Amino acid sequence: MGDTVISVSNLVKSYSDLRAVDGISFSINRGEVFSLLGPNGAGKTTTVEILEGVRNRTSGEISVLGEDPERSRSLIFKVGILPQDFSFIYNSTPKEALEYYRDTLGASTDIREILDIVDLADKSSTPFQKLSGGQKQKLGLALSLVNDPEILFLDEPTSGLDPRARRNIWTVIKTLKERGKSILLTTHYLEEAELLADRVAIMNKGKIIDSGAPMEIVERHHENDKLVIRGDGEVESIVRAGGFQVQRDGAYIKVSLKNIKDATEIINYLYERKAKFDDFTLKRESLEDVFIRMVGEIEEDEAE
């Protein structure tokens, strides 16, 4: 328990008849990137806001750096927060915002260094309202770093950003991870969680339905790995004769695998029969495939 920076036990948050968070438990270790993954409305943001001290819980036990965020005011000086839909005073520049945070949080951070980390130095004097969506998120991230926090809460940090801006934010988060920060990341981008998180907890309708390292979750729930071969009708016939399920997709055939080792067997079988095929790829199920099967399609426009 010495390395646990966040612990949550039987956390419940109710709004009249609705249980937005329904008895979840998890813990986060020091230096770990932990991701709450789930569709909109799963209860991720509510959970994070309770841990940030922004909302009060209905019941359950929570501890952030050994303190209860609902009661501790000093905690705000030890954590960094990038909330969902980050916004700031429209006419303030990133430099002014960072200087303000440094002064109110009593930090001695070098503002230029933070601007460099988030790659925002060239926009340091641009008013907030004139920054692009990605630059605004970078500023939010920069503000969360001013007090050199032990824990970072990043709530949907790349939501609504274009792919390039999203990758820029990922680079920053990877840098923070390398610097040993503990990070609680919520996202509904599966790729993001798979790329950045050491462990994920999949939330749906206020409950955690599974948790662990992304690959562990894939291993536990994968059903349908595929071998994709570029080949003609003869190749297709040979594979079918081997008793495998085959589906043609243009110049390719997709072979469903019950066991990943079957892929080697099929390729050897084709070589033995001197079948003509140009290329083959093993396509394993991703976290996204498993996630969609577990909680259903993510509806982008669904309200949080």
Next chain:
Amino acid sequence: MRPSRIKAYFILHAKSYFRSRSAVFFQIAFPIILILLFGAIFSGSSYSPSALVIQNESPSAASWGVVTAINDSGLFKVQLIKQDVNLSQYINSNSVQAALLIPSNFTANLYSGGHGFVILEGHTNPTVASADYQTLNGILTQINFREGNTTQKLVLSSQLAIGNSGKTIDYYVPGLIGFTVLSTMFNMVYTVPNYRRERVFRQLSFSGLTKSEWIIANMIFSFIMLVISDVILVSLGIYVFGASLVLTAATILFSGLIIFGGLIFFTSVGILAGLVSDNEETVSVVGNLVMFPMMFLSGVFFPLSFAPHYVVTISKFLPLTYFINSLISVMDYGNISSVALQILWLMIGSVVLFGAAVYLFSWKQK
């Protein structure tokens, strides 16, 4: 509460504020435009004569001579009331703005070689009182000259705050200062729901700033801006339009006190009004509902003495009326003692409303 955090937000707010052209325009430029406008229109004018109720408790040739002279001047619409009527009650029940009492010892004093005092009372608006006082004094002086008196035998005494020039611009300077103070409320009515909707408050809370620190930083900044804009207003009033203001150390101090109390009062009202607004439409409705009655019915843009009776009645329920009247008494007439109680009430109201604003204002999401 940490002064360093208040200072940090003050600096952030100030830099952001001066980058906003509309904010600077409404705080500084707009009141200046108003005083230039009103000053240009009204700087040479005085008030029209008003109705004057006269009660003669000392009937004699001399006293009736005074009444006749006033009536014949055409400067007042004279209305006589009987001796047995209680003048104070009559003034209150009929909202009389000007009443002249010729006391029972008037004739005896005059004939025994002394002074004949007449007393002016009943005004609700000191500026109009000043104009009436000047006019009446002029009439009494003329009677003195006509009677060949070498000394002023007829003396006008007043139970009102009497000013020194009676110019309309004297009235507009405190009125426009009232407008600048009211604009701080306007800022809050719009800022509070806007910052809540845009989640700026949530972000500020992550910086360690508390809600009371945010309110105080805003008030300090607004007070500095008020001092700047009000000094400009007073300077323009005096040096461009010839306003006659009583500027002594005491009146400046008390004017500052009234403005400071008004700032806390109206900023707190603005925060409370902003709390009931959830979206842009209700912000606009609440903002206008709170602002416009005070702007137009408290005597900012026109003297209440010109207004119909029902407007005067409504104005008594609007706090800005008392704020402006206090400023007029202090700045135009140097009369601090008559508004001491009003200033005390303003301060008490400010403290209560500030407490309510801090208590009800919440960073947290509902």
